[in-house]
Amino acid sequence: MKANVLTAAERKTLIEVALGGLAPDLVVKNARLLNTLSREIIHSDLAIKSGRIAACMPAGTANWLASPVHDVGGRYVAPGFIDTHVHVESSMLTVREYSRAAVTNGVTMICADPHEIGNVLGIPGMRLLFDEARTVPMKMFLRVPGRIPAMPEWIETSGASINLEETRNMMDWAAAICLAGDINPNLLINKDDEQFEKIAAAIARGMTVSGQSPGLTGAELNAFIAAGAEDSHVATSVREIVENQRLGLRTIVAIRDDALYHPQLRELGKLIRDSGFDTRYLQFCTDDVYANEFVDVGHLNSHVRIAIAAGIDPMTAYQMASLNVAEGMRVERDYGSLTPGKYADLIVIDDLERVTVSATMIDGEWVFQQGEYMPGPDTFSYPEWARSTMRVRGEVSAADLKVTVSGTVSASGIAKKARVRSLAMCAPDGDMCNPKDEERFVLEVVDGVVMPDPQQRVSSLAVIDRHTASGRIGIGFVSQLYVERGAVASTVCHDAHNLMVIGASHQDMAIAANRVIANGGGYAVALNGEILFEMKLPVAGLMSEDPLPVVAQRIRELEFIIYEGLGAPRRFKVLQQMNFLCLPNIPNYGFTDFGMMSTVELVSLAPVIAVGDSALDHYDSVR
């Protein structure tokens, strides 16, 4: 993104205000200002003009011309939080409602990679989000998607494909801020030419090259950084953060779970205190967060709060959500501190450590105050083409979702058992950086069909192409994250967002999948042949058009139904894990409409390894 170059006239206006020759639009008075540059809290007054800070003076010392004054009564004032790395669609909210979630939690600006809707609707879909963003208070910058589709078309079917030239064009959108790095690091390490062209194009435009490298270490991490990556938003441990930073990679910490991250943040805080580890390369982001979490926990303000509670110095925590992000995204000329010439994007905080945001200002205008959010007029609506995105061959049947071995016989006759591989979601925390594993089970074969087995924590899994109406369905198994009964289907299935269905019953799987198809996308839960719950996500099959509180409540209900109705294990953050289950970008395995695949070797793996009799003591390989 090019810095917003102030014109001579704009600069002169700010100068005049600072010198006392022209009245500010507003004076924010009596603030305990968090100075993110000097790491001090200073009792200050701020003069605001034309949406920017014109001057900042010690409280009571300025000689500005008379103007409206807002006395914040000694409360803390900090730069608005900036979220480095966000996928708005993952909230299931429109941008309009996302803005509400952000602004009321002190977030004035997000950097959004629209690759969820991009994988469904391509550039026109991504354009929609940014058109909508111009109608809301929150600022939304574009992380230009690094790769749509995420995977080659023989690995996964996507709704769109963005070529190099189109990617370059997106870099010239006014909102473009960086090249997003939600791409498989192996593409860089394995020297994919197109990625290097994108990186060169980004650097030529002065843009940051964002990356992700969960678990990458040693020689491979060196190779990844030499390829041009400048940050990683997924680190699995403090050790990884340290290695990243030693080698030049900024780390963007997404706190997905307070309890889970607490020990890591404590360790990080101790490292900073004890060894003087430099913190300028550390940032926060939320990445994929559901609407209800914004309501129940918060946005970046909760990251700052959790970090402080874990022993990270408050000033450092605030820097991680403002100045450090601005520097990482190379927009520190306009953002990250409340100093002359910067945008007047600021928040008022009652309690520094609890990060209770009582007011938010963007471009010099209060947009959240005294509990009231002021979104401005609702002038945007999604067109019909963005609301009808289910391109399937037709209804699916239970038979379509079954792994069959009917054609294969063992030496002793009809096969009664099958040795299968399943996609194992081992870590329960919904953290994208947890590698997925392969597990193997022996399952019963009934009438030639390999049956899921809740006793062994194994469900059937299917992913149905919903973009090209090819009728292609990848079928197989998922373990650890499973359901005891019924089925759940969803079009939220990163990154291609095909129609995924998990179930203990093939019949319920088909019922749930067909309801989602009929609804034009969203979630459906089926049990014993009936629909237990449904949630429509009309926009691209990803986003609801309902207000934040409604969407939040629906998501809570959905989660409750999956736990209580289907018996999914409580130890999993079930919606997050379902979303990341298929994601082929996160090693080491993914699941697509082509079935299970190794994301390291980029080959698909058949679900059935062997079939045989009850002992499986001799069998024929089916592949």
Added chain:
Amino acid sequence: MKANVLTAAERKTLIEVALGGLAPDLVVKNARLLNTLSREIIHSDLAIKSGRIAACMPAGTANWLASPVHDVGGRYVAPGFIDTHVHVESSMLTVREYSRAAVTNGVTMICADPHEIGNVLGIPGMRLLFDEARTVPMKMFLRVPGRIPAMPEWIETSGASINLEETRNMMDWAAAICLAGDINPNLLINKDDEQFEKIAAAIARGMTVSGQSPGLTGAELNAFIAAGAEDSHVATSVREIVENQRLGLRTIVAIRDDALYHPQLRELGKLIRDSGFDTRYLQFCTDDVYANEFVDVGHLNSHVRIAIAAGIDPMTAYQMASLNVAEGMRVERDYGSLTPGKYADLIVIDDLERVTVSATMIDGEWVFQQGEYMPGPDTFSYPEWARSTMRVRGEVSAADLKVTVSGTVSASGIAKKARVRSLAMCAPDGDMCNPKDEERFVLEVVDGVVMPDPQQRVSSLAVIDRHTASGRIGIGFVSQLYVERGAVASTVCHDAHNLMVIGASHQDMAIAANRVIANGGGYAVALNGEILFEMKLPVAGLMSEDPLPVVAQRIRELEFIIYEGLGAPRRFKVLQQMNFLCLPNIPNYGFTDFGMMSTVELVSLAPVIAVGDSALDHYDSVR
């Protein structure tokens, strides 16, 4: 400056080396690596390929292919120092010899504002420096001069004038890195339109807007920063550094005198330790340094050493000379740390706190090792037009340099006294950020000529236009910095570099000035009608073509002669002070070929305030 975008082929090469599939050009082994990003010292090995770091691994852990190995025996290895703000011409060295001074002291890159030669020879002169720079190991980036001439043509005569369009063109030179801010801050505060255009052009190119704001505070500092300035290389106190940083200005510390700066650095170190003041905005530069100082004291290595000795944490001090500079100049993608993809510009240090540089590598090649500097072939020479730059009307006479009041009589007859104003150089330390003052004296009038008076520490001062042969000579007086006898003349006279002469004798002043004219520029010292010493500076009247040791020795001699031969007060760093004496950019007064001027009000001030009889109890104003 646009970042140096690596091609796909270059990236692939680095990746291959990191992964062990391609041999490095060189392995630097067994290094105690100063990691400027993590603030750690880590026992490491570095793989270097095509002038860049391909990989950095804990010592002994890499599986790189066999290649030449340089074992540094556990010595410290740090990123090469980067000097943010330099005027090469002030060293009186050619770029070739400046490179020697830099590289042997661990400086691998400088950001040079060529406005000294630019004021004499315009763009062709500046081009010469950068042509020469391409023939030396040291990297030299261009700080695009902010204003040539520094002052309007009715305030000072310059040898060249660079317009807005030409300035924009310079920003597109390959070496361009920032808009230099050696301009009077009042131009911004007073809203000079052309400066805003230059700032906008710089920002549009992703370049840093550099500034200087000595002593500026409060409303005016706010105005200066709102105008677009991002750093200041002249701060007069720690209080000023703190205020700068609070308001968004990076501070570039030029340590001009160890003893002088020690208390300030101690104070700064204490602030950092006690209050956690953020250090990322702090940088070092040398600005104007003479050849002999590089030999006798050092370059940026001495800044780091002095800072450490004053109690600043070593890692912070090294960051101030590398990473922080790279960030401030927005080239942190290529410089400032030794991590994959960065240039292999590094130094080997024997003693971390004394900063003893035993080897220097640039672009993966050793250019200084075991006491030997390897400058490469000397293929550049200055053309004749750059070596004949004295454009004067002819020889000057003693009469030309005299302030006369012969036409003015007092009530009691011929005037015997005059009340004069002099340009007072009050601070003895050669620090550019010391404001100059006006002092008033009563001087004797002899035959209508107002005489200098060593008893009162007042000398005659003249500045002769040497650019347009107009014959214009500004005459008046200088105090505190004076000579007891004889005269010294020089074409090193910031920023227009006219011919300045200071003397106790008008006759010696004329002799010294005429010798400098005859020599085509440089210094001359005259006493009792004879030349005591001369030093030719043929290139633009600013630079010698002699080698570093020769120039250093000549400067030492020059200084000695001015102290011992002319009786200049030892408490002054006499050469530095002579250089800054006239500089109209540094408040509050300057002295040009138009005479003494107020740099705040931009008006020239007559030397004689009043003339009268011996008591001056009644007098006629002459102005």
